[in-house]
Structure formats: structure tokens, C-alpha cells
Amino acid sequence: MANKVAIITDSTINLPDGAFEEYNIQSVPLIIQWDGKSYIDQIELTTKEFYERLATSKTLPSTSQPSISAFVEVYQPLIDQGYDIITLPLSAGISGTFLSASAAAGQFPIGRIEVLDVKSVSVGLGIIVMKVARAAKAGASLQECREIALDVASRVKIYFSVETLENLRKGGRINTAAAFLGTALDMKPILEFRGGLIEAKERVRTSKKAHARLLELTEEIAGPQGELEMVGFVSAAAQPAMEELRQAAHERFTIKEEFSGELSPVLGTHVGIGTVGIAFLA
Structure with missing residues (x-):
């Protein structure tokens, strides 16, 4: 045994x-x-x-x-x-x-x-x-x-948006070229955790658009009104924005199981206040 x-x-x-x-x-x-x-x-x-x-x-x-x-x-x-x-x-x-x-x-x-x-x-x-x-x-x-x-x-995907890439740049967790992605016109970077690394995905003009884009990226994997086996929502001292994201996700997908929380201090150090993210298993 x-x-x-x-x-x-x-x-x-x-x-x-x-x-x-x-x-x-x-x-x-x-x-x-x-x-x-x-x-x-x-x-x-x-x-x-x-x-x-x-x-x-x-x-x-x-x-x-x-x-x-x-x-x-x-x-x-x-x-x-x-x-x-x-x-x-x-x-x-x-x-x-x-x-x-x-x-x-x-x-x-x-x-x-x-x-x-x-x-x-x-x-x-x-x-x-x-x-x-x-x-x-x-x-x-x-x-x-x-x-x-x-x-x-x-099969797990992770997308998140940050208010600024400055913390990630200072902490050496994202390369300098990618850090330029968020500098122009105060654009909001959207990042993906892929292959064990933080990768710059794209940028949009406001935090609200960035959070909406997280769900669009999720839909690209799960499909319209797709089923998500398990979802985790997370924020760095941005619980109202995370809750809006969670509610919008329920309108968009069938979620079998979910949980949410605050990023740990170690991760919060590197991404900064205002970060909102979603991880899912489709």
C-alpha cells in the first residue's frame, strides 16, 4: 500500500x-x-x-x-x-x-x-x-x-493587470523592453503568467478596460458562455475592482468552483497596489 x-x-x-x-x-x-x-x-x-x-x-x-x-x-x-x-x-x-x-x-x-x-x-x-x-x-x-x-x-491560465510596471522592473521580474510597454500615455499593462515567467501581453488605456480585457482573454480560451472548472480571483489591495471582475465573470461564464484572495506581501511587492488578476482551469 x-x-x-x-x-x-x-x-x-x-x-x-x-x-x-x-x-x-x-x-x-x-x-x-x-x-x-x-x-x-x-x-x-x-x-x-x-x-x-x-x-x-x-x-x-x-x-x-x-x-x-x-x-x-x-x-x-x-x-x-x-x-x-x-x-x-x-x-x-x-x-x-x-x-x-x-x-x-x-x-x-x-x-x-x-x-x-x-x-x-x-x-x-x-x-x-x-x-x-x-x-x-x-x-x-x-x-x-x-x-x-x-x-x-x-491547463491553468493566469492573466492580470497592473497599474504600473515600475515594481516589476525594479524587482527584476520583467525585462526592461517589456517595461516600456506601459510607459506611454499611462497605459495599463496586461500581463500573462506563461511558461513560469511574467510576459507582457498588451496594454489598454484605463484600468476598467484592462479588467474587461482579462475576461476577453479568458473567453478566447473557454469560449463564449464557456465552462470554467475552477477560477481564482486575486487583487493587491483592490478588492472592489476584483469583485467587479468576479461578478462580470459570472455573467460571462459557467463557473463550477471559485475562490478569491489578496496577493501575498511577497507578490504584492513585485506587482504593486491596484493589481487585479484571474486564474482559471477550463
Whole structure:
């Protein structure tokens, strides 16, 4: 009989309310550095505190991956309890978290810990983790969980709009050429998370048009009045805009399951206040 599978992720993920507890999902936090002090993401600096401070701060924080030992500390008791482990961190294309998780896994017996780069983030990563967590709870093996993660990851799309590309440019998360996309006439950039990287998609003249365009892009994949198996909505201190997007999505699509949340402080650092996004599995 296969071992039970435990799921590990990181603090940049968004999940439905209660999912961590229901599926015993564990999260390893990233680190935020701000004005000479380090904070553990969402533990020493909550999402609410972060956005309140960011709104008036003259400085932009920086972020760093968890240490190898932070993953070892989570892995060890689970291995001791007989679990196999699947670790699903945010994309290796924008963070070294995958490398820390992989290095930690190397300290345990081969075949007990699978660290996968599913090239996703936030609510997109949340969709993948939910599908894997449900399979694990139903008795799926580590190999079966791996196959599910890769299959779902290949079908999840993420689109988002930002108020400015300045944060992404400063943080090195988007190339300089792409950063020019949003400079002319205060155009609002629309971005896609593709292949594990943030890619500039296009630009429109207002935030309202940008948010409408997110749904048009979704429709290009799902079709008019298409069915969306799972949808995640997310914002960076822009809940009214996110709620408008959510309501408009319900008018446009048949949504089987949904959840929403605020971008973690680590991700909020890089995209800035006002960001609104959608991830979906069609």
C-alpha cells in the first residue's frame, strides 16, 4: 500500500478558505526585507499591514526565498510519520524557492519527496494544489499526485493587470523592453503568467478596460458562455475592482468552483497596489 501524501507549498499561494486545515497543506514562508529589517511573509507582516504600509512608503521592499533548513524542518516530521511529500512552490522562473525546496529534499531518502516546478503562482498555484490535495486525501500515490499536478498545471491560465510596471522592473521580474510597454500615455499593462515567467501581453488605456480585457482573454480560451472548472480571483489591495471582475465573470461564464484572495506581501511587492488578476482551469 502506498504511503499517504503530504502537500507542501509556500506563502505566495492563494487557496480557498479552510483548505490548509481540511487537506493538511503546509506552507513554508518567504522573507521580506524592508528598511533594514526582515519579516517572515504573512507571519511577522500580515497582508493587511503590508498594503497599508506600502501605500505610504517611500521605499520598496525586497524579497528572498526560504532557507533550505526551513524546508527540512517541515519535511522531517512528515517523513518520520511515514508520509511521502509533494512540494509545489511558486515558479522557479521568478523565485529561488524551488531550489531551496529541492536542496532540502536531497537530504532525505530518494523517492520520498517530489519537488515540482509547476510554473505557476498565487491563485493559479492554488488551483493546482487543490486538485492534488483532493487526490491525496482520496488515497492517490506520490506518482499519481505528480501526474495530476503536471496535467492541471498545463491547463491553468493566469492573466492580470497592473497599474504600473515600475515594481516589476525594479524587482527584476520583467525585462526592461517589456517595461516600456506601459510607459506611454499611462497605459495599463496586461500581463500573462506563461511558461513560469511574467510576459507582457498588451496594454489598454484605463484600468476598467484592462479588467474587461482579462475576461476577453479568458473567453478566447473557454469560449463564449464557456465552462470554467475552477477560477481564482486575486487583487493587491483592490478588492472592489476584483469583485467587479468576479461578478462580470459570472455573467460571462459557467463557473463550477471559485475562490478569491489578496496577493501575498511577497507578490504584492513585485506587482504593486491596484493589481487585479484571474486564474482559471477550463
